Amino acid sequence: MELSQRVSSLKGSVTLALAAAAKEMAAAGRDVINMAVGEPDFDAPRLAREAAIAAVESGAVKYTPAAGLNSLRQTVARHLQGSRGVPYEAGNVVICHSAKHALSHALLALVNPGDEVLLLNPAWSSYSSQVKLVGGVPVQVEPLADGTCAPDFEALRAAISGATKGIMFNSPSNPSGYVWSRREVEELAAICVEHDLWMISDEIYGRLVFDGAEHVSPASVSEAMRARTILVDGASKVFAMTGYRMGYLAASPDLARTVGNLQSQVSGCPNYISQRAFEACLNEEPEEVEGMIATFDRRRRIIVEGLERLGLKAPQPKGAFYAFPDLSDRFDERGSAGFCADLLEAEALATVPGEAFGAPRHIRLSYALGEEQLVEALARLERFLASRP
Ligand SMILES: Cc1ncc(COP(=O)(O)O)c(C=O)c1O
Numbered sequence: 001m002e003l004s005q006r007v008s009s010l011k012g013s014v015t016l017a018l019a020a021a022a023k024e025m026a027a028a029g030r031d032v033i034n035m036a037v038g039e040p041d042f043d044a045p046r047l048a049r050e051a052a053i054a055a056v057e058s059g060a061v062k063y064t065p066a067a068g069l070n071s072l073r074q075t076v077a078r079h080l081q082g083s084r085g086v087p088y089e090a091g092n093v094v095i096c097h098s099a100k101h102a103l104s105h106a107l108l109a110l111v112n113p114g115d116e117v118l119l120l121n122p123a124w125s126s127y128s129s130q131v132k133l134v135g136g137v138p139v140q141v142e143p144l145a146d147g148t149c150a151p152d153f154e155a156l157r158a159a160i161s162g163a164t165k166g167i168m169f170n171s172p173s174n175p176s177g178y179v180w181s182r183r184e185v186e187e188l189a190a191i192c193v194e195h196d197l198w199m200i201s202d203e204i205y206g207r208l209v210f211d212g213a214e215h216v217s218p219a220s221v222s223e224a225m226r227a228r229t230i231l232v233d234g235a236s237k238v239f240a241m242t243g244y245r246m247g248y249l250a251a252s253p254d255l256a257r258t259v260g261n262l263q264s265q266v267s268g269c270p271n272y273i274s275q276r277a278f279e280a281c282l283n284e285e286p287e288e289v290e291g292m293i294a295t296f297d298r299r300r301r302i303i304v305e306g307l308e309r310l311g312l313k314a315p316q317p318k319g320a321f322y323a324f325p326d327l328s329d330r331f332d333e334r335g336s337a338g339f340c341a342d343l344l345e346a347e348a349l350a351t352v353p354g355e356a357f358g359a360p361r362h363i364r365l366s367y368a369l370g371e372e373q374l375v376e377a378l379a380r381l382e383r384f385l386a387s388r389p
Pocket residue numbers: 038098099100101124170174202204234235236242245246247
C-alpha cells in the first residue's frame with residue numbers, strides 16, 4: 001500500500017526522538033542527563049492549574065468557537081498590545097493547539113506547491129519539514145561565518161528569488177539563543193516589504209531574554225510589516241505549560257479568518273480546559289514567571305562559563321534556553337550525529353546534533369535543568385572530550 005508523496009519522505013522530530021531515547025535509557029536505570037529536551041523543568045503556574053481544575057469542575061467542558069474562546073482571543077490581543085506594542089484586536093487572533101500547530105496552519109494558509117520559504121540557519125528543526133509538508137521548498141540561508149550566528153543580510157538578499165513566498169523568523173532563536181537587535185529586525189522588515197514577502201515570526205521565546213537584550217517583533221516595526229507578519233507564540237515555554245498544548249497566531253483579519261476556517265475543518269476548536277488555563281496566566285501574570293526567568297538566566301551563566309572554561313567556541317546566548325557550541329574539530333566522519341550518539345553512550349548525556357538545525361558544526365545543549373545537573377553535565381562533557389583523540 002503506497003502512502004502519499006506528501007508524507008513518505010517525512011521524518012519524525014529529531015529532538016523529540018532523542019529526548020525519548022534519553023528517557024528510555026533513564027527508565028532502564030542509567031543516570032541520564034537530558035539536555036536534548038526543549039522543555040522547562042518547572043511545573044505549570046498555580047494560576048494555570050487552578051483554572052484548569054475549575055474548568056473541569058464546572059462540568060461544561062464543551063466545544064468553543066473554532067478560532068478559540070472570544071474572551072481568550074481578546075486577552076491575547078491585549079497581551080500583544082502590551083508586550084509587542086502592536087494594536088491587535090480579537091479578530092486578528094486564532095487560538096491553536098500549540099505554537100507548532102499555529103506554524104503549520106500559517107504555512108498551509110500561505111504556501112502553494114513550489115513556493116520557496118527562507119529558513120534562517122541555524123533554524124528550528126521542524127521548519128524545514130513543515131514547509132515541505134505543504135509542498136513548499138525550504139531555502140537555507142547561512143548566518144555570518146564568524147560563529148556568532150548573527151544574520152548575513154547579503155546571503156539573505158541573494159537567496160530571494162521570484163518564487164520566494166516568505167521567511168520563517170525566530171528570535172530569540174532555538175537553537176543558538178541569538179536575539180536579533182532592533183536594527184537587524186528593521187533591516188529584515190525592509191527586505192520583506194521591498195520583495196513583498198510574508199514573515200512567519202515564531203516568538204515563543206520572546207519573554208526569555210537576558211543581559212538587557214530586547215525582544216523586537218517584526219510586527220511592531222511598521223503598519224506595512226504588521227500586515228504581512230504572522231506572529232506565533234504560546235504557553236509552552238514562558239508558562240512551562242508544554243503539556244497543555246496552547247498556542248496562537250496573530251495576523252491580518254483576512255488571514256486570521258482563513259486560519260480559523262482551516263482549523264474548523266482540520267481539528268476543530270482547541271482544548272477548552274487548556275484555553276481557560278492559558279487565559280488565567282495572560283490575565284494575571286503568574287507569580288512564578290519572574291523567578292523562572294531569573295533561574296534560566298543563572299543557568300545560562302553556568303553553561304556559558306562552563307563552555308568557556310573548556311575552551312569551546314559558542315555564540316553568546318542572549319535568549320531562549322540553549323547553548324550551541326561549535327565542536328566540529330572534535331567530530332569524526334559521522335559528524336555531529338556521531339558525536340552526540342557517542343556522548344550519550346559514553347556519558348549518558350543527551351544532546352542534539354546541530355545538523356538537525358542546518359548547522360552541522362554544532363551541538364545543542366538545553367539548559368532547562370537544575371544547576372547541579374548542569375555542573376555534572378559539564379563535567380561529563382569535559383571527561384568525554386578528554387577521552388577523544
Ligand atoms: C522555536 C520553537 N517554536 C515552536 C515550538 C513549539 O512550541 P509548542 O509546544 O507550542 O508546540 C518550539 C518548541 O520546542 C520551539 O522551540
